[in-house]
Amino acid sequence: MSPAASPKRWALSGRIVTMAAEGDVIKSGTIFIEDNRIAAIVAKGQSAPAGFEAINPVATGGTIYPGLIELHNHLSYNILPLWQVPQLYGNRDQWQNAKSYKTSVTGPMSAIALADDGSLLPALVRYVEAKCMVAGTTTSQGITLSNWSGTIHKYYKGALRAAEIGSPPDLPRAHSKIPDIDAEDWAKFDKELKSSSCFLLHLSEGIDTKAHSHFLALRNSEGDWAIEPSLAGIHCTALDATDFGTMAENRAKVVWSPLSNLLLYGTTTDVVAARTAGLTIALGSDWSPSGSKNLLGELKAAKVVSAHFNLGFSDYEIVSMATRNPAAILKWEAKLGTIASGKFADLLVVKGVTGDPYSHLIKSHEQDIVLVTIGGRPRYGTKTIMQKAGGSGEALKIGSSARVIDFTSPDQDPEIEKITLAEATIRLRAALGNLGTLQPHSLAMSDAIASGTVSRTGWRLALDEQFGNNVQLRPRLEYNGVRTGPDLAAVATAAEPLHPIKLDGLTVAGDPVFLDTLKSEPNLPQGIGAAIAAFY
Template identity: 85%
Template sequence: MSPAAGPKRWALTGRIVTMAAEGDVIENGTIFIEDNRIAGIAPKGQPAPAGFEAVQAIKTGGSIYPGLIELHNHLSYNILPLWRVPQAFGNRDQWQNAKSYKTSVTGPMSAIALADDGSLLPALVRYVEAKCLVAGTTTSQGITLSNWSGTIHKYYKGALRAAEIGSPPDLPRAHSKIPDIDAKDWAKFNKELKSSACFLLHLSEGIDTKAHSHFLALRNAAGDWAIEPSLAGIHCTALEATDFGTMAQHQAKVVWSPLSNLLLYGKTTDVAAARTAGLTIALGSDWSPSGSKNLLGELKAAKVVSAHFGLGFSDYEIVSMATRNPAAILKWDGKLGTIAAGKFADLLVVKGSADDPYGHLIGSREQDIVLVTIGGRPRYGTKKAMQQAGASGEALDIGSSARLIDFTSPDQDPGIEKISLAEATTRLSAALGKLGTLQQHSVTMTAAIASGTVSRTGWRLALDEQFGNNVELRPRLDYNGSPTGPDLRAVAAAAEPLHPIKLDALTVVDDRAFLETLTSEPNLPQGLATAIAAFY
């Protein structure tokens, strides 16, 4: 597949929902794109910017939004289907030790990552990037890679923007993964916070005292808090109004994953208290095993949860959590998050423009997406829209609609094989169908890595939800005891036998099992799953 050149100058017409402020909507306008940026915006009837006089705009007939920005996702796990959570838990350590979680999530992912013969890593990164793009997500968290000895780590660079890669100096890198050795040292941890533009950190995930203790661990014996304006606390479900007040005093932020919280704990973050304290709130789908399939789905979950618990968030505020707010948290708001001249052309076009612009996006389904651009380059859309934009790519169907998706990039990670989405789907489906065999190989490889005797070259997937690999997203700061987390070798040796799992579908429209599982989840409040399912 050859890279799509794409026009240097091109334009889109439609309802432009800038997200600069509530109500800042151009009902019929044109966005002019030059290279990777928005060159200008003009309502219908106004002249085009200089140099665009001869450009024939693509008439989308839809609504144009900033590309969706996600600040919480464990992308590597998004090949797995929704897990039916067996009970409500009090903190993250409890569900991580549940038998069905090990056989549905950590076991399969360990087998995929550690028994990889070199074919599964490229398949996985291709598939999970596609899962984001087909739902309008243009930025998410990165996919962590490691050499087989575990001594070198980096993030996969593909078509999707990664928060941890950014594009300095315009888009500073976010930090999220730090070794436990740093987490045990309060001063070192605090110093890293101070030097970061944005630090994405799982914080007090759970609802019990133990979960809350992880927040208290941010305060040292002298009473100083390791909380900085860079800190974006992911989840914060155990925090109370006074805790959010403390975070607000230090200008920290919150990343909310309502569906995942409710699936695991039967309760979600007190985002109303966070908003009252003045905290900026962003949204993240978490991952497919215990969350929405994508960020577009999490917008629906946020709306339903806000209505169910009387949180009072407007549709504009909810859409802000996936556009302008995460851009501000990343310190990217000068370049992304809203639609304005001079900003990068990361755009999402959705079919239709007759109703409320914010509720329209929340109510849109994957099959309603017309076009997705990143840095002015058409990456995904209907076959017609992509061809009109001068783009090419791999064909796929979403529902009954023909689409094209383009992964090619001149600076794509050269160490990872370039494969098609169709081939990625075939490889992953086959691997998930023989997990028992892969598990045997993964146990052997785990022991070799832990003992330092592994001799393989190349890159492997580094799982950020496992411990002992120096890339975990959840540092264990000491608080009334020692850091927690099992040894990787012990986990592998005591693993439950694995059985075949079906590859999670790219979209809800093509996945009847997702809604069936969602409506059977025992921890969701009455009627909540049905309300989410009604959007589809």
């Protein structure tokens, strides 16, 4: 029998923001890491723990936070640039049928997913994972794949943690999809909620009566609510104080995407009412067509929106929405969300150690990210810090700064080609610039899938917002005899010819068009776009 491998031990030093409680900050300290967990945290001047006496800590010169956890992001769509939303909408059904939405979002994504010759899926998963990691996100929602006939589904396994994959028993799997039949049956839907530790579901997307009926349908004829402690309602934009009181009584939670709400509806979720009711609130950037480029950007949007509407959220509360709160919603709080001994070493280091530590993170740019670790492994950072931390990977630049990113993983999906980020970028730019040629191939494949005549092997994207996949991202219960929730099956692939579009930039720093587009969005209340842009 071969001897057990020695544990990997290393350490990093800086200002440590534990997020265990407001003000729980070690001005200068060291985090000692053994394999995938934090072994100890000590303040400057204290002795290293046993076994770490010979370890020379990596001096980061930065502020260390828990890795950011995102509970709402349709990652597959994050190759698309920000959509110029043409008008105000009242609910989800309305904007999904807009002509420009079909030519800017659903049409291009169908072309990428269904006209894929096998080269685009590896490129897409590589690129969208990179967009998360370079902005400090260590957990997001999963990317759904299916075989070409659409009969088998799975989540892509990459370097990023996925809420729906988790790491049982330490990190229980979340659910974000309901079988079609269960989504339309109150008792079955309630049973689904009871069966999971966390269910991330879209709820009441919009601001009108139709959007509100989506929530009211959760109550059956006997007056019982299909709301369980596992339910984390995404958006909840149509809910009022009474509704949030009902959610609180049943110990549900809320996932807030302020920028996406404003871009589509001109207003946002009543998160003050949600907070007053005692609900735990987390943040999600939604997706690049109508949201922030990453969760770091959504922190800025939340701060701007809180100030604009006098919501009263402190910087600590906003940072909590991307760290400790989502960990609690996922039932992961014993292992992630705060920095403590015994927890997994998912960490984010931001350049600089002065000023308010919570404002410091919110104000930071992507080029300020010094290091990102997932499970104790250096995944992304400056070239110098990655080398000192024993990390390696592909070289890239953020702005003018040299960075290194590591996608390798022992349980990475073996059936998906492993390519560099540089190659992924080349492939995606070419495909998005050639949508007119891809479109007829995607339409033909769509017909073949529908008729059951597909013979291809391998995996393709399963776009939940377009292809159905026999699951729903939201309940579809009846209210007053009418089925609630958007009817995604009614959305046809764009009939209009597709034209080339640009690949969405990896970061705001590398995308000069993003802020100009944001500031020109017609539905944003005056000053919101400019205030977000001012952070950059």
